[in-house]
Amino acid sequence: MEFRPILSALMRSKVALVLIGLQIALTLAIVSNALFIINQRIENMGRASGMNEADTFMISSLGFGAGYDVKNAYAEDLATLRGMPGVANAAPILTVPMSQSGWSEGISLTTTQQNSDVGVAMYFIDEQGLDTYGLKLVGGRNFTADEITHRDVRSTSWPNIVMITKALGERLWPGQNAVGKQFYLDQEKPPLTVIGVVDRLIMPWPNISNRSGDKNAYEFSMMVPQMVPFGLQTRYLVRAEPGRVTELVKAVEAKLAQTNTSRIVREARTLTEIRAECYRSDRAMLIILIAVIVALLSITALGIVGMASFWVTQRTKQIGTRRALGATRGNILRYFLTENFVITTIGLALGAVLTYGVNLWLMQAYSAQRLPVLYLVGGMIALWLLGQLAVFGPATRASRVPPAVATRSV
């Protein structure tokens, strides 16, 4: 190929080479790192919660007045909710996945263990909880109605049975069946026995930073057979029959307010809304990064078009001369395409270094992960294509310069 003349021509306009090369290098560094962040966010946002999100919503009731009885409220409200048309099931709850608020505890396997390193999210439910959340039982059994107790928020004792998620069981007793196993929440009190295992139920805070290195730590959840009011506040999860969740939110709100007037019914939120809110900043980052990538690629492409047009104009006379000396249109076209390829490649070589420089900064300052080489290669291919596409227009224009130009003085 005609590399030599291209190189010697490039060496004569080093500045232009540096400018385009620098632009391509920076673009590569930003685009590949941004793509990596985007992909991680998408992965994050795509994680299933393990529950039925499409048909469920939660709702809270805050009672007031000396005569307000929380236990009564639970019984009445649950009867009301379960009796409403369109309601598939309802259960008393403390929290739901992704809502960012809830209760966590540390688990110890022995009474002597000094340091509990397994943090777990607590879900307080009754015997209908499993069905209302829409969880899949993969081992053992569900709670029965007579096992459900009322808990004072300040109480320090625990019931003796719980259900846990598969991931938590796998963490505590790798490779074994968790059903029947025991652990401690309070080492001075009796242990808790696992009676059931559910396939999956993520924590209310799925974005926790995870230093222990266990990538399933956000799935460490436990279900406790208790109803826990917060002061005079009770909270319920309602599962609607498919497709009726929107209409039911309003109906349930109105119904609860009407059955007992000495309370405030509030916080009716569907799981779809809760999910959107939980991942709002991930989604925002995603959109911002995509916008940056699009803008960056456009600017770089326009820059290449601008510079290439300038070169074509500057070299009109040489092009004419080459044509007059027998070069075909294809030769001229190929010359400019190859020239762009050479510049882009030089830029990309610098860009590869810069890319890992940016990645290193992200790793040190923000404990990001190392960039897989795939992103770098993908970014490079994209920029090679972009360069060729951008230069194609000016190169075609160059190939149309008539040989007669050589004979004119300007």
Next chain:
Amino acid sequence: MFSYYLQLGFHSLKRNPVLTLLMVLGIAIGIGASMTSLTVFHVMGSDPIPWKSDKLHYVQMDSWDPNRAYDDDDQSMPPDQVTYRDAVALIEAGKADRQAVMYKVAWPVQPENRDIKPFQSLGRATSGDFFALFDTPFEYGNGWDRAQDKEHARVVVLARETNEKLFGGQNSVGKRVRLNDVEYSVVGVLKEWKPKIKYYDLTNGSFSDPEEFFVPFNTAIELKTPAAGNNNCWKNSAEGWEGYLESECIWLQMWVELENATRTAEYHSFLDNYVAEQKKLGRFPRPVNNRLPDVNQWMKDNRVVSRDVEIQLGLSFAFLVVCLVNTIGLLLAKFMRKTGEIGLRRALGASKPQLFMQHIVESGVIGISGGLIGLLLTWLGLMAVRGLYDYFDSVARLDWPMVLATIGLSIVASILAGLYPTWRACQIAPAAQLKTQ
């Protein structure tokens, strides 16, 4: 001379409208992106109470688990809240110029007026010093005093909106308000008070709105009001509310006002002594680690400016550099095309400095136009950011310093970008260019 150069600049820019548009848009997009993220960064990180932020100190004591640091990510960081026992001891000692313990409560408000439905309201149970500590502006009345703190007075300070809702914005001092079935007498009503960052309680959302009412801390404790904010325990506590108050659970925020560095040092050693005393009682099993960060330090510790915002800032400025490199290339192309004209001007007697000025002015014109469009893009960008992050409503807004910075940045950037192409243009030898004409 300047206006002549300006005229020449405009004339030259009009000759290649497409190239000019490319340059202006390039700068505008770069400026728009970087100023959008810079504004968010600047407002988020800006001092919410500049006149006394260095005098306000958050109190941190390491009362945590001997086997495990409070913060996994930063082991040297003591817990971000204090226990009830410690808060009460520090308030009673009264060693600071002003001191306030506080926590968030959620109570139903039951209006006398039956037409207004009861509603849930978020309030803050705190010490009487709170209002002077944070210079909250009062519309009517005042806060309560330390004596009322001691006697668990049933008094309340209402935020402006709450007073609007309950009393139609009238002076309600002396009137009664029913909260969670207990009657309080209104002692004060705040003016509009909405710090952009809720710096006085960063443990419950840095961008939340301030509370709707304020009541004495001891009153809320007497009524066994649980915290509506974060609560963390490392040790199991005894049964019931009394057991909870005696426990090692942390759920209170504490601020002190200290006039100067000497007072701060004194307070710090007071804290150290306090912890040493407590260690004798078997508490505070970890090494002594007390901190008194001021407002700005506390905001940094809590990452009020999030990682994403910092990454966005870095990315957007890298993006601006790409836009500038792009502009340099295009300007170079443009000036090199004018070699004939430059040669002619040189031959007619224009000196190099004059030519230099002329072309720098031309770059400046591009900069100003890019800056103005960039300002518009920044405004649009901030609107988009507000839509993307709902809680950024107060921080993603342009202020005058940022408008000026935007225009300034674009002029500086475009002149910087213009320097090299201009210098190249001035190197043109007149004779060589005129010959071929």
